[in-house]
Amino acid sequence: MAKQYWLMKSEPDAYAWEQLVADGTGMWDGVRNHTAKLNLMAMKKGDEALFYHSNIGKECVGIMKIVEESFPDPTAEKGAPWVVVRVEPVRALKHPVTLAAIKADPKLADMDLIRQSRLSVGRVTPDEWKHILKKSEKPAG
DNA sequence: GCCAACGTTGGC
DNA sequence: GCCAACGTTGGC
Numbered sequence: 001m002a003k004q005y006w007l008m009k010s011e012p013d014a015y016a017w018e019q020l021v022a023d024g025t026g027m028w029d030g031v032r033n034h035t036a037k038l039n040l041m042a043m044k045k046g047d048e049a050l051f052y053h054s055n056i057g058k059e060c061v062g063i064m065k066i067v068e069e070s071f072p073d074p075t076a077e078k079g080a081p082w083v084v085v086r087v088e089p090v091r092a093l094k095h096p097v098t099l100a101a102i103k104a105d106p107k108l109a110d111m112d113l114i115r116q117s118r119l120s121v122g123r124v125t126p127d128e129w130k131h132i133l134k135k136s137e138k139p140a141g
Numbered sequence: 142g143c144c145a146a147c148g149t150t151g152g153c
Numbered sequence: 154g155c156c157a158a159c160g161t162t163g164g165c
Contacts, residue, residue, distance in 0.1 A: 009151090011150095011151090033150095033159095033160080034160090054150085054151060054152090055150085055151060055152080058151090058152075099152080116158085116159090117150080117151060117152070117157090117158070117159095118149080118150050118151065118157095118158060118159060118160085119159095120150085
């Protein structure tokens with residue numbers, strides 16, 4: 001299957017990009033939403049994901065890759081349906097891509113991130129992915 | 142099985 | 154701090 005792209009949100013207060021970089025690897029735990037869970041379960045090793053800082057920053061700050069496919073969330077109650085994936089940072093974006101910039105761009109205004117603002121793990125299409133990376137090359141965009 | 146009440150998330 | 158979106162819960 002072709003590589004898939006994702007966007008994963010975290011409040012920097014709880015778990016920031018810098019923390020993931022410092023750790024070298026991270027388990028994406030704590031997802032308690034079924035739509036988000038289905039996305040986690042659809043992830044394949046080698047897929048790439050944007051790290052988005054919600055609430056504080058409200059911007060995409062880095063790229064990570066999926067290094068281990070979904071398995072039961074050890075922080076959830078036994079028997080609960082929740083899962084996690086293991087991720088590793090790939091690189092920081094040269095310039096963060098803000099929510100405002102995404103909303104203002106007609107090519108990106110239809111993203112999961114915009115349409116379903118509370119969804120913490122969303123899909124990104126290859127076109128959206130390319131476009132966001134291009135935006136991240138330039139400041140203020 | 143429907144729907145109102147309530148809680149949580151996240152943008153502003 | 155407020156509000157909209159949306160998920161969950163509980164009464165019926």
